[in-house]
Amino acid sequence: MTRAGQDKAPAPEMAAPRHRGNRWGRSEQARQAVLEAADDLLSERGFAGVTIEGIAAAAGVAKQTIYRWWSSKTDILMDALLQDAAEELTPGDHGDLREDLSDHVSRVAAFLTRSDAGAVCRALIGQAQHDPAFAMEFRARFLTEQRERDRLPFDRAIARGQIPASTDVPSDLDELLGPVYYRALVTGEPIDRQFTDHLVDHYLRRLAR
Amino acid sequence: MTRAGQDKAPAPEMAAPRHRGNRWGRSEQARQAVLEAADDLLSERGFAGVTIEGIAAAAGVAKQTIYRWWSSKTDILMDALLQDAAEELTPGDHGDLREDLSDHVSRVAAFLTRSDAGAVCRALIGQAQHDPAFAMEFRARFLTEQRERDRLPFDRAIARGQIPASTDVPSDLDELLGPVYYRALVTGEPIDRQFTDHLVDHYLRRLAR
């Protein structure tokens, strides 16, 4: 759908090589500048302040270059999200389901409510409410991957024999994370560690019957 | 904040009288036409297809008339939502917490995923992700009221002595409704009765320890 590249520069902290009129491909320099400009504009001026013209100006890039590689501003933000989200949202392995979940759920809460990438994520979920086609793209490009990461603690617990293999993980994920997203997206209520730990506690107590 | 009027229809099911230059107040006819046009445009052309100009044209109303009474297209949709949501989302009283909750949670799910007013609601939640000021307005004008309705089953159960008065109702509401909103807003997964009943069941089982 979108030709946006996901690959990163082999060594991300190295400066992107100067673009030199290239037959084989796009300017990594321009790509990074665009993603960063989009991110900056979102946090400084809000979603309405993110415009293709604004990004182009801030990134020192021609509009046409943006349209060559991205189909819309949300497509750009999606790339920015994919580049940043994975590491912030990959659950660690503490060898224990409660600890893994407690850690991950509170990490998701912090991501959604406090991080820059989380702001991008919320903006895209917002856009998904306005545009069904984008909603599908969001799910295909981000959510599917994220759900894979979210379920890792469960998969490890199953492997350990801590919970039965028959566990309906997707459904349980909805119950655990739903309230977090609900607060982040709808009520705006702050999400503290106590709340997330209660969620985990209720879930584990239910498992234990 | 907004000058939108909510009331005034002398006899709501009667056709509004043709407005003929009124010295003493706004045209109820124009108000209804605007709200309906906004609703129609949203369902037919999506959120981006809702424009002030489009609404004015569809409603046979001057742009200035819209700007006189509403501050933005989301303000209009808010009025439309408030007009429609209350009755769809007021929980009935079956004399039993499980039944009340089961009914209400599934009703919320249906509202969000299948009704026209629910589409308006999702669009506004989407907009809230893009605009913090609007998020506050959404919470003040719709969400507070809705949360009052949502908690009615709990209040009645407390009055009946079915659950302790110390119940942290807001928090429990988040746990019950969060997964529903999460599916509706984020994953797009369909929400069937089985899923909502599981939510209620898990909640009640936890209460019973």
Added chain:
Amino acid sequence: MTRAGQDKAPAPEMAAPRHRGNRWGRSEQARQAVLEAADDLLSERGFAGVTIEGIAAAAGVAKQTIYRWWSSKTDILMDALLQDAAEELTPGDHGDLREDLSDHVSRVAAFLTRSDAGAVCRALIGQAQHDPAFAMEFRARFLTEQRERDRLPFDRAIARGQIPASTDVPSDLDELLGPVYYRALVTGEPIDRQFTDHLVDHYLRRLAR
């Protein structure tokens, strides 16, 4: 074809009245500013320097206002030409064909090669070479009128009995004015009084057999 108005402000040297958000019609103020800006840009930066954006900026007018009333930059220049050309190109009446012609032909030469309006005229003739549809419009809106003016000396001479009523005026006009246009448009040769007087002289000598 174009909705551009030709009417002038009733008293042209009076400042156009301040535009005051008008139900019945366009802003005369904006109209004049656009025509003048187009003229200025043409003489200062050449035809390629005349852009809709440039005119809008110079006239302090929105692009949309230009597109509302004119279809292209040549349409604007046409209006500017029509507003200026008539007086510069209306032949005077000296009671004698030779004098009338001598005066008029040299006036046409001066117009084409030295006046600002003549520069507009040459630019439009240039555009007519590039765009057959515009060529037709040019002929309908300017040339027909101009040919009426050009033939006035002949009509008066016929009325006076100085030349026969059977004179093929259009054809004679081509012979008299053609060389002037040819020099102005093609060779760029300067056109002095001697050249135009020779043209008139040759024409009159031919008449006299």
Added chain:
Amino acid sequence: MTRAGQDKAPAPEMAAPRHRGNRWGRSEQARQAVLEAADDLLSERGFAGVTIEGIAAAAGVAKQTIYRWWSSKTDILMDALLQDAAEELTPGDHGDLREDLSDHVSRVAAFLTRSDAGAVCRALIGQAQHDPAFAMEFRARFLTEQRERDRLPFDRAIARGQIPASTDVPSDLDELLGPVYYRALVTGEPIDRQFTDHLVDHYLRRLAR
């Protein structure tokens, strides 16, 4: 000024040899393809439809190759004109001034109003109205040569003693050809043989006093 090559075709009617990477010189194949593509685009889509990108695409040539040899689209059209015009516009020698002129003037008329190369010529004259620098180039590269051809009948008549050596040929040319160009460029009036013959007749009658 322009690097456009005029020569080099070893045998012009032979198909140009396939270019296969050449150290010493440009690809005749590319050159011809560009000129033809420019011609085609002009006749099919008008002057505005002639773009460097369009020519490159139509000719199967890289933009850079065009920019290497020509400075602008008008520079290309100039080459195309020079390649085609000479033969169409060289007056024949019938041994008689009237016949030579009659033939040549009507040939010029046909060229301007009916031939493809004439369309190119008119387009360039049009461009000359928009761009004084180009006007000079047009005169230096095409018009000077063409004027040499135009005067041939006069030179031959002088050599024959048919007209005096003191004849002001350039001025007479303006009088003879001016009306033809005027009709072709300005009025759009068709130019038939009767009109051109009248021009010649009037000229010759004047000579004869």
Added chain:
DNA sequence: TATTAACCGAGACGGTACGTCGAGTCTTACG
């Protein structure tokens, strides 16, 4: 025989202007 200079197609790049859409403001005539 291998090198290498000159030209080629390709296509990404930073720009400018295009023509369109909608936002939000303003003024008027009417009821």
Added chain:
DNA sequence: CGTAAGACTCGACGTACCGTCTCGGTTAATA
């Protein structure tokens, strides 16, 4: 006083070409 009408300024949209820049590939004169 509220309304329909509609012209206004402004900002962004997405597109088309501009002219510049490398790139890798192809050939033929030279080394």
